[in-house]
Amino acid sequence: MQPVAVAKRYARALADHVEQAGGRGRPGKPARPGRKAASDLEAVADELDLIARVLGADAKFQRFFADPSIGQDDKRAAIDALAKKAKLGAALRDFLLVLVTNRRLGAIGAIRDAFSAIKDERIGIVSAETTTAVPISAAEAKRLHEALESMTGRTVRVTHRVDPAVLGGARTRIGSKVYDGTLRHQLEVLRDRLVGLR
Numbered sequence: 001m002q003p004v005a006v007a008k009r010y011a012r013a014l015a016d017h018v019e020q021a022g023g024r025g026r027p028g029k030p031a032r033p034g035r036k037a038a039s040d041l042e043a044v045a046d047e048l049d050l051i052a053r054v055l056g057a058d059a060k061f062q063r064f065f066a067d068p069s070i071g072q073d074d075k076r077a078a079i080d081a082l083a084k085k086a087k088l089g090a091a092l093r094d095f096l097l098v099l100v101t102n103r104r105l106g107a108i109g110a111i112r113d114a115f116s117a118i119k120d121e122r123i124g125i126v127s128a129e130t131t132t133a134v135p136i137s138a139a140e141a142k143r144l145h146e147a148l149e150s151m152t153g154r155t156v157r158v159t160h161r162v163d164p165a166v167l168g169g170a171r172t173r174i175g176s177k178v179y180d181g182t183l184r185h186q187l188e189v190l191r192d193r194l195v196g197l198r
Contacts, residue, residue, distance in 0.1 A: 007114045047086070051112075
């Protein structure tokens with residue numbers, strides 16, 4: 001199985017567990033709809049991001065967990081210590097133990113990214129990327145954000161990129177849809193029309 005598919009499978013399992021446990025891993029409680037479920041997923045996403053950054057920041061961690069000569073009990077003890085120090089919820093601590101047992105902790109960064117996407121989808125957040133030729137002001141960014149939320153009817157998380165090659169205007173990608181209002185795009189359309197007239 002491809003690494004991305006593995007990461008998505010583990011991330012989906014974690015999201016399902018968080019929703020079914022009804023919190024940061026307190027088994028036996030029913031899944032909580034609405035804001036609470038969203039809050040639970042957000043909390044686990046934050047914890048997962050923290051752990052991915054910690055484990056990715058020091059090669060010693062990576063070597064320790066990848067070394068087959070170090071016993072599983074020692075690795076599980078290290079995860080327990082890390083979970084206690086970082087004050088992780090039971091859901092993520094148990095999930096990290098599963099990753100250690102299955103020798104998948106090296107995929108923690110990809111799992112974090114996949115979990116973030118799954119979490120956004122489940123709580124109704126869509127990601128949008130806007131590209132302009134020059135940086136936009138805070139007021140323009142706010143107007144753009146409001147317009148995108150009005151257009152999609154959902155909460156939108158906007159990331160902004162600057163690319164002088166677009167010349168002017170803006171290009172926004174939401175999922176697979178691209179809304180291209182750039183000067184470069186308009187010039188390309190005009191060129192195509194002129195070529196068609198020949």
